[in-house]
Amino acid sequence: MTTWWSLAARSAWSRRGTLGLVVLSIALAAALLLSLERLRSDLREGFAQSVSGTDLIVGARTGPVPLMLYAVFRIGGATNNIRMDSLRAIERHRAVAWVVPLSLGDSHRGHPVLGTTTAYFERFRYGDRQPLALREGRPFSGTLDGLYEAVIGAEVADRLGYRLGSRITLSHGTGPIPGAEHADKPFTVVGVLQRTGTPVDRTVHVSLEALEAIHLDWQGGAPIRGAAIAADQARKFDLAPKEVTAALVGLRSRAAVFVVQRFVAGYEDEALMAVLPGVALGELWxxxxxxxxxxxxxxxxxxAVSLAGLVAVVLAGLNERRRELAVLRAVGAAPRHVVGLLLAEGLLVTLAGALLGAAAAFGSIAAAGPWIQSRFGLTLHAGAPTAGQWALFAAVVAAGVVASLVPAWRAYRLSLADGLSPRH
Known part of the structure; x- marks a missing residue:
């Protein structure tokens, strides 16, 4: 057996120029497959961890996917809001530890605006229960003195060139609507969050009271004529929010999640629903x-194209190797030995390409991982191969062996006489 492997290796080496190109094409295909599998696996993991440490997400009664889309990913809009009275009732439940309200509906130059409380920066988790961290500055104060303060995500800061002290104005609605800017009440950037790889990066965060203030002189999605309220005067009004879009809920014990979910679903004063983030994110994925x-x-x-190239190269060279194969038959090699020789060559070529591709894939992930993390917030793991990567690697090698069956079967059918007297 060792002799045949040695013979296959020497035979392949004698044609190293041609087979080297096949090895390179298989390596590129394997590198692409393995890299995409790692990217897919890590993206799915990051997607599933867009929000963590939150037991339930509460919103108006709709579907789990739409609720996750607007509450977590800031996409779309809620069919109805939630009354703050309802949230207070949920917060008073004995199994509930904390509630963080979320208010959406405004935007800034295409980026969603989220109204919330200072508890958001303490309670929100992403990834493996990682807390939000500030790249610079501080959270908004949540007081009347700091009413017009904003904390922006890393993508907002980097794309629009904002830094601490930058002045920004919010727009009514989620799209570019002429005349819908709250230009009379500008905000000051007091904090920039570190990149998270989640929708937080592209969000502008302000207080719930700030959203109430900029809408005091608005009604029905348009400013009230002749009723403009100056930014300073807005502080004199009652800015306590009456409604919000959704809420993050944390429980004292995970065991109570279904109890609280049933309590929310059965709440009589308002049609509400509570979804488990992990389950809803799985449906969304x-x-x-x-x-x-x-x-x-x-x-x-x-x-597949690369392996087809392997078949084509071996088949193209088979006519030139008829005399070589005939000599092997003449010295006592059985047809099965000829088949085994070609299969061994195909396996060696495929294995060399797959190993080279795997090395390239893991090397590129290790080299580009830190840059991708800092630039896009995506965490790529350069550790041990995943089960999916092992399966793809084995599939490439197995496909190479299967592809080698075609020229091997062709060689099997070559007779000794045909090999000693090749046609010209």
Missing amino acids: DVVGIGERALLAMSALVA
Whole structure:
């Protein structure tokens, strides 16, 4: 057996120029497959951890996916708001530890604006229960003196060039509507959050009272004519919010999650629902995950083309090797030995390409990981291969062996006489 492996290796080495190109193409296909699988796995993990440490998300009665879209990803809008009285009733439940209200609906140059409380910066978690951290500055104070203070995500700061002390104005609604700016009540950036790789990065955070203040002289989505209220005068009004869009809820014990969920669903004064973030995110990934499957399919197509190249190269060289194979038959090699020789060559070429591709994939992830983390907030793990990567690696090698069956079967059918007297 060792002799045949040695013979296969020497035979492949004698044609190293041609087979080297095949090895390179298989390496590129394997690197693409393994890199995309790692990216897919880490993206899915990051997606599932867009919010962590929150036991329930409460909103108006709708579906779990729409609720997650606007409460976590700031996409779309709520069909109805939640009354603050209802949130206070939920907060008084014996199993509830904390409630963080969220108010959405405004924007700043295409970025969503989130109204919340200072507890948001203490309670919100992402990833593996990582807390929010400030790159510079501080959270908004949440007091009347600091009414017009804003904390922006890293993407907002980097894309728009904002820093501490920058003045920004909010717009009514989530799209560019002429005349919908709250230009009379500008905000000052007092904090910039570190990049998280979540929707927090593209969000402008202000207090709930600030959102009430900028809408005092608005009604029905438009400013009230002749009723403009100056920024300083707004502080004299009652700015306690009456409604919010959704809320994050933390429990004293995870065991009580279904008890509180039933309490919210059965709340008589308002039609509400509470969803488990992990379950809802899983449903949402099933909806948006078609992109990952398309990328994986394209990578598989590249791998198939590379293996087809292996078959083509071996078949093209088979006529030139007829005399070599005939000599092997003449010295006593059985047809199965010829088949085994070609299969061994195909396995060696495929294995070399797959190993080279794996090294390239892990090397590129290790090298580009820190840059991707700092630039996009995506954490790529350069550790041990995942189960999916092992499966893809094995699939590439197995496909190479299967592809080698074609020239091996062709060689099997070559007769000794045909090999000694090749046609010209």
